[in-house]
Amino acid sequence: MREEVLRRIRARDWAPGAAIPTEEALAGEFGVARATVNRALRELAEEGVLERRRKAGTRVALHPVRKATLDIPVxxxxxxxxxxxxxxxxxxxxxxxxxxxxxxxxxxxxxxxxxxxxxxxxxxxxxxxxxxxxxxxxxxxxxxxxxxxxxxxxxxxxxxxxxxxxxxxxxxxxxxxxxxxxxxxxxxxxxxxxxxxxxxxxxxxxxxxxxxxxxxxxxxx
Amino acid sequence: MREEVLRRIRARDWAPGAAIPTEEALAGEFGVARATVNRALRELAEEGVLERRRKAGTRVALHPVRKATLDIPVxxxxxxxxxxxxxxxxxxxxxxxxxxxxxxxxxxxxxxxxxxxxxxxxxxxxxxxxxxxxxxxxxxxxxxxxxxxxxxxxxxxxxxxxxxxxxxxxxxxxxxxxxxxxxxxxxxxxxxxxxxxxxxxxxxxxxxxxxxxxxxxxxxx
CATH class of the missing domain: 3.40.1410.10 (Chorismate lyase-like)
Known part of the structure; x- marks a missing residue:
């Protein structure tokens, strides 16, 4: 479902800044558990592709920011x-x-x-x-x-x-x-x-x- | 409970490399939901303080690695x-x-x-x-x-x-x-x-x- 979400954003079926369907609706559409949808959306939000707000729901990021994680070892x-x-x-x-x-x-x-x-x-x-x-x-x-x-x-x-x-x-x-x-x-x-x-x-x-x-x-x- | 976990690691009650109690045991001990324990441990693992392995359970990291997240904007x-x-x-x-x-x-x-x-x-x-x-x-x-x-x-x-x-x-x-x-x-x-x-x-x-x-x-x- 991650790939399909990315495809829709890329194709602008879901435009930058637009709200995407609820987790419940996506779980129904893809026939997967809501926890699976939640995990996929959370990952995409961590990567900067989606923006999640407590009340406003999940939107396509207006300005995608790439995030990189650095390890700082001894x-x-x-x-x-x-x-x-x-x-x-x-x-x-x-x-x-x-x-x-x-x-x-x-x-x-x-x-x-x-x-x-x-x-x-x-x-x-x-x-x-x-x-x-x-x-x-x-x-x-x-x-x-x-x-x-x-x-x-x-x-x-x-x-x-x-x-x-x-x-x-x-x-x-x-x-x-x-x-x-x-x-x-x-x-x-x-x-x-x-x-x-x-x-x-x-x-x-x-x-x-x-x-x-x-x-x-x-x-x- | 995050603070208490950190205190125990710091005090070496839980030594580097040692397995920590199960989520279930910690939830019982702290009187919180297992989901709360899960979230706290996951965060500490993301920060490099704990190491989680599918079968071996959760351990105190032997060599803590600090992680930093960078935003790479336009x-x-x-x-x-x-x-x-x-x-x-x-x-x-x-x-x-x-x-x-x-x-x-x-x-x-x-x-x-x-x-x-x-x-x-x-x-x-x-x-x-x-x-x-x-x-x-x-x-x-x-x-x-x-x-x-x-x-x-x-x-x-x-x-x-x-x-x-x-x-x-x-x-x-x-x-x-x-x-x-x-x-x-x-x-x-x-x-x-x-x-x-x-x-x-x-x-x-x-x-x-x-x-x-x-x-x-x-x-x-």
Whole structure:
């Protein structure tokens, strides 16, 4: 029935923005259970093909938006998943007041100190990712981890995994310092991921992940 | 009950990799309908916190993977959504044999000709996105669109919207030609999106979208 729904939208039997028949009517027409219709319509809504509103019923999307789902794995597993040997080097660990932009993104009071970690992730011995992270020390608990042994990326995903937040993707030319650490030319195009996360109301971390040239984030759409 | 499930996982009452109680048992324990339990567990599985297998039941994920959903809108709507004036300029339109890498990605026979479109998208009169697209002419039908008037990006999303395919994100230094068209310095870091799409078995398009510096793709996680 999914194929037939798509065919009707494509053929404009059901025009963009128009209401489609009720689940009950479709179940009757196709001779399937209403739960089957419901699942098919829900999937098409998740894909952006249909729009469902509580009172207005289901409509054909006026402007179809494609949606893609990205997996954001632990860096170690991502590198090992490519068949490469993973390496990790903590470059610096301090307690410091974060720059105003980061304090404000995390909703912190002026003067609050955070843990500041800089680390390099390696694949087959070559640096591939530079991590610059500000971390709320409250989340560490009594058994503070040794960030020389385990990356904050992995420790957080296994110990404080149920965070919410925002994530941004952009491109940036490598600064002189980044170029030196990543062993690339100054100005090389880096793929940058910025994440800010909370656990409920509590700010957890703000991190900048700068990937060396050659990195490609891929998914299905 | 979602919060309580997360609390138990966090507290390691339910360890990574361990099976959790059945939906029936949880419904009894929390005094809620089984459908409510089912929905909560399904959501947590979609977020990567739990793993559900048809026969093995539901387990705590061994390596939690965060998932992020990206909206991929029509470029015009994305620019107008930022409150900017949208502009579009078709730079070139030819029929040509695509480079071998693109022909092979689309699964085309050697010698097959495609429509090759190059276009610039503008925000408030400034170039922000360079589109380099190979398009299967079979999808155009009898009423071939005028790609001077409507971008292939928008025409495809409204006329052939139900495609599948893959999408990749990377960073690249602007070539001399790209720099000239986007009015940026040669070598500037561009955010590049590559998409290859099919409709069923039929190849539709292979496109490279190079965003001028300043572009940021953002979502919640």
């Amino acid at each position: 860096t170690r597993l991502e590198i090992e998943g490519r068949g490469q040997r993973y390496g990790y080097r903590l470059l610096a660990e301090d307690r410091d007041e974060p720059p105003p932009a980061i304090a404000s993104r995390l909703g912190l009071a002026k003067g609050a100190a955070l843990l500041h970690l800089t680390a390099l992730h390696l694949a087959d011995g070559r640096p591939v990712l530079l991590e610059d992270r500000w971390l709320n020390p409250e989340v560490l608990g009594r058994a503070a981890p040794d960030f020389h042994a385990v990356s904050a990326n992995e420790w957080l995903l296994t110990h404080v995994p149920y965070t919410t937040g925002d994530i941004g993707f952009s491109a940036a030319n490598a600064s002189a310092a980044e170029a030196r650490l990543l062993e690339v030319a100054e100005g090389a195009a880096l793929f940058v991921i910025d994440r800010t996360t909370w656990e409920g109301e509590r700010p957890i971390t703000c991190v900048r992940l700068a990937h060396a040239p050659g990195y490609r984030m891929q998914t299905m759409v | 470029t015009r709507l994305e620019i107008e959504g930022r409150g900017q004036r949208y502009g579009y300029r078709l730079l070139a339109e030819d029929r040509d044999e695509p480079p071998p890498a693109i022909a092979s990605r689309l699964g085309l026979a050697k010698g097959a000709a495609l429509l090759h479109l190059t276009a610039l998208h503008l925000a408030d009169g400034r170039p922000v996105l360079l589109e380099d697209r190979w398009l299967n002419p079979e999808v155009l039908g009898r009423a071939a669109p005028d790609f001077h008037a409507v971008s292939a990006n928008e025409w495809l999303l409204t006329h052939v919207p139900y495609t599948t395919g893959d999408i990749g994100f990377s960073a690249a230094n602007a070539s001399a030609a790209e720099a000239r068209l986007l009015e940026v310095a040669e070598g500037a870091a561009l955010f590049v999106i590559d998409r290859t799409t099919w409709e069923g078995e039929r190849p539709i398009t292979c496109v490279r979208l190079a965003h001028a510096p300043g572009y940021r793709m953002q979502t919640m996680v």
